[in-house]
Amino acid sequence: xxxxxxxxxxxxxxxxxxxxxxxxxxxxxxxxxxxxxxxxxxxxxxxxxxxxxxxxxxxxxxxxxxxxxxxxxxxxxxxxxxxxxxxxxxxxxxxxxxxxxxxxxxxxxxxxxxxxxxxxxxxxxxxxxxxxxxx
Numbered sequence: 001x002x003x004x005x006x007x008x009x010x011x012x013x014x015x016x017x018x019x020x021x022x023x024x025x026x027x028x029x030x031x032x033x034x035x036x037x038x039x040x041x042x043x044x045x046x047x048x049x050x051x052x053x054x055x056x057x058x059x060x061x062x063x064x065x066x067x068x069x070x071x072x073x074x075x076x077x078x079x080x081x082x083x084x085x086x087x088x089x090x091x092x093x094x095x096x097x098x099x100x101x102x103x104x105x106x107x108x109x110x111x112x113x114x115x116x117x118x119x120x121x122x123x124x125x126x127x128x129x130x131x132x133x134x135x
Contacts, residue, residue, distance in 0.1 A: 003126055004061040007084075008053065010120040015113045016045040022112065049113075052095060056087040064126075073126045084117040 020042055024034065063083055067076040092099055092110045099106040 001061060003124055004057060004064055006124045007060070007117065007120040008050075008057045010123070011113065011117040012046050012049045012053065014120075015049065015116040016042045018116060019045075019109060019112045023108070052091060056091050059087070060084065068126060076126060077121050081118045081121045084121055085114045088114040088117060 020038060024038075060080065060083065064076065064080060067079060071079070089110055092113070096106075099110065
């Protein structure tokens with residue numbers, strides 16, 4: 001469960017930050033102070049993302065729990081990466097069906113969130129449960 005929570009929190013916190021930095025600096029040519037002044041929006045995005053991702057992350061945890069003792073860490077992380085990438089797209093689609101039609105900036109949001117969660121899957125260490133301890 002700790003691994004899933006680390007991945008979840010990293011994604012919820014880092015994705016809006018990456019999004020604002022990339023969209024702000026590179027795409028919209030915003031000044032750093034303008035990005036810093038956007039902290040209420042970033043905070044809202046973190047809370048909103050936390051709530052909306054609950055169902056997907058519960059499934060993530062169930063998949064992790066099933067695979068952790070049956071497959072190697074790399075195979076488990078590959079499966080979790082594929083699931084995570086797809087689940088972000090599904091979640092965005094369920095809550096905003098028109099995001100694809102609105103163009104690059106909207107699709108870019110989903111790409112950033114997808115890549116961030118996949119990055120988190122690989123950054124954090126999986127811990128194998130010991131069958132002797134029953135943990």
